[in-house]
Amino acid sequence: MExxxxRIIKDGVVIGDRILKVDSFLNHQLDVGLFNEIGKEFKNRFKNKNISKILTVETSGIGIACIVAQYFGNIPVVFAKKHSGINMDTDNYESNVHSFTKETDYVIKVSKKYINDEDNVLIIDDFLASGSAMSGLIDICKQAGTTIQGVGIVIEKSFQGGRELIEKEGIQLESLAIVEDMKNGQVIFKDEKSKII
Amino acid sequence: MExxxxRIIKDGVVIGDRILKVDSFLNHQLDVGLFNEIGKEFKNRFKNKNISKILTVETSGIGIACIVAQYFGNIPVVFAKKHSGINMDTDNYESNVHSFTKETDYVIKVSKKYINDEDNVLIIDDFLASGSAMSGLIDICKQAGTTIQGVGIVIEKSFQGGRELIEKEGIQLESLAIVEDMKNGQVIFKDEKSKII
Structure with missing residues (x-):
């Protein structure tokens, strides 16, 4: 997605060889116009799928998922919770996730009321790196008997292994920008020359 | 907003005399069609204001803020972070917040890059209760010299004091549903008869 x-070339910041900061438009300040272009693109890539719900995980996936849902007929968005308050249901599907960026383990939860074996979900997230959060979401879908129609990722860092986890499940994975490598402050997209950012 | x-009457659940659970459409499963109606209504209520940015706080405000932003010309959304990872900037505006639902204190942060004295912000959130999160957002705007053009709330629980905190600042506050009291499983909206839910 050009x-x-x-935009990544213009506004992204590479830190070391693993971190790509895109907080000016994707996960702290949010460019809703760009999110609409992302929504159109996901609709095009999953146009042959029957999708009834979008599943994501807090925090950065939520805004993207809501805009994307508009291109699938305003279907419901459900986000897995990392931080549950006293209002949270106790009857949940749960899965353990390791966060490499926060260097902690945590549990994600989805109420059993909001995902079930009749749902056909598209999983949306801002980043795919090691795939640990995605594995947790897939695990929750399996527990609920939910059909995963696809996974839509805004930025994939393909050198961290997440793609293999999803493809071995036989799930259609669409990433709108695939970063193959990062070094010396440069992003190298798949099948393209390096781009200085 | 009828x-x-x-929808609150149909799908909300009152627990005790303080908790109104609306996780089936507002803060766990998200009704994007309803969020669009909310966006239209906020645009109508703030139509005379010059608003350049929407400010909210993770988690539940984010999806609503993104949809609302579309009705203000796809202006940027910035969300204050409660849980900052290693990717977070270190040069932030910060404010302390007490959460009554999670029974903890926490710090919210906004990078100094994404809020400044040229911004005219509309603050959006799902709930207004004691106003502690809102006070933190207002505090951050003051630190940044940002003009607050208004506060837009989806559900206000008017018996917990948040309105006074905002009105004493001289800020226009618009709440789309104002709950005056909750008891015996009932919600009593302002200026209306009690509704059984």
Whole structure:
């Protein structure tokens, strides 16, 4: 998706060889116009799928998922919770996730009321790296008997192994920008020359 | 906003005299169609204001803020972070917040890059209760020299004091459903008869 890759080149910041900061448009300040372009693109890539619900995980996936849902007929969005308050249901599907960026383990939870064996979900997230959060979401779908129609990722860092986890499940994975490598402050997209950012 | 009040009556769950659970459409499963109606209503209520940015706080405000932003010309959304990872900037505005639902204190942070004295913000959140999260957002705007053009709340629980905190600042506050009291499983909206839910 050219508009996205150009935005990463323009506004992304590479830190070391693993961190790509895109907090000016994707996960702290949010560019809702760009999110709409992302929604159109996911609709195009999953146009042959029957999708009844979007599943994501807090925090950065939520805004993207809500905009994307509009391109699938305003279907419901459900987000897995990392931080449950006293209002949270106690009857949940749960899965353990390791966060490499926060260097902690945590549990994600989805109320059993909001995901079930009649749902056909599209899982949406901002990043795919090691795939640990995604494995947790897939695990929750399996527990609920939910059909996963696809996984839509805004930025994939393909050198961290997440793609293999999803493809071995036989799930259609669509990433709108695939970063193959990062070094010396440069992003190298898949099948393209390196881009200085 | 009648469509919202009717939805609260239909799908909300009152627990005790302080908790109104609306996780089936507002803060766990998200009704994006309803969020669009909310966006139209906020645009109508703040139509005379020059608003350049929407400010909210993770988690539940984010999806609503993104949809609302579309009705203000796809202006940027910035959300204050409660849980900052290693990717978070270190140069932030910060404010302390007490959460009554999670019974903890926490710090909210906004990078100094994404809020400044040229911004005219509309603050959006799902709930207004004691106003502690809102006070933190207002505090951050003051630190940044940002003009607050208004506060837009989906559900206000008016018996917990948050309105006074905002009105004493001279800020326009618009709440789309104002709950005056909750008891015996009932919600009593402002200026209306009690509704059984």
């Amino acid at each position: 508009i996205l890759k150009n | 469509i919202l009040k009717n």
